[in-house]
Amino acid sequence: MVIRKRKTDEDLPMELLLLADPSEEIVKEYVSRGECYVAESEGKIVGVYVLLPTRPETVELVNVAVAEGLHGKGIGKQLVMNAVKVAREKGYKTIEVGTGNSGIGQLALYQKCGFRIVGVDLDFFIRHYPEEIFENGIQCRDMIRLSQQL
Numbered sequence: 001m002v003i004r005k006r007k008t009d010e011d012l013p014m015e016l017l018l019l020a021d022p023s024e025e026i027v028k029e030y031v032s033r034g035e036c037y038v039a040e041s042e043g044k045i046v047g048v049y050v051l052l053p054t055r056p057e058t059v060e061l062v063n064v065a066v067a068e069g070l071h072g073k074g075i076g077k078q079l080v081m082n083a084v085k086v087a088r089e090k091g092y093k094t095i096e097v098g099t100g101n102s103g104i105g106q107l108a109l110y111q112k113c114g115f116r117i118v119g120v121d122l123d124f125f126i127r128h129y130p131e132e133i134f135e136n137g138i139q140c141r142d143m144i145r146l147s148q149q150l
């Protein structure tokens with residue numbers, strides 16, 4: 001598997017991107033402002049993430065996703081570790097990520113990759129998404145913010 005920057009003439013892996021965020025509008029906006037990276041295995045795109053510059057020296061990791069049949073094989077961890085490496089190489093000092101309060105696996109993954117919880121944006125998902133979101137039997141209401149110094 002190789003992780004590489006998406007080529008400018010390459011179609012967006014929208015099906016994958018929508019696994020991480022149900023809004024196509026928000027996904028397209030992120031991709032237009034950030035840099036999209038893909039994991040490719042045997043000619044197929046199996047994973048994706050986007051690095052979004054936010055403030056001076058800070059970048060946000062958004063839209064981390066792995067193809068549904070391939071979860072639990074370590075691809076997500078490789079994507080997140082790659083994003084941290086790329087951000088460091090580009091000279092950023094801080095990488096941030098946010099995930100829903102109901103994302104138990106995501107919270108485990110990011111902490112295993114060196115992120116620490118730094119805040120909670122209460123009711124973020126209630127304010128920004130028209131549909132209720134449920135995961136692991138928990139309503140997704142709050143955005144848990146995590147960060148890592150590079």
Ligand SMILES: CC(C)(COP(=O)(O)OP(=O)(O)OC[C@H]1O[C@@H](n2cnc3c(N)ncnc32)[C@H](O)[C@@H]1OP(=O)(O)O)[C@@H](O)C(=O)NCCC(=O)NCCS
Binds near residue numbers: 020109
């Ligand atoms: C989140 C996602 C990217 C993870 O990808 P993945 O390839 O399945 O993840 P990995 O196999 O690399 O596992 C990640 C780590 O989290 C751990 N983990 C996952 N769920 C866990 C849980 N409930 N408790 C403890 N650890 C857990 C795994 O054990 C693994 O750690 P390890 O390598 O030390 O064992 C993937 O499930 C996905 O695409 N989900 C849909 C999109 C999404 O929700 N994106 C995140 C948006 S914030």
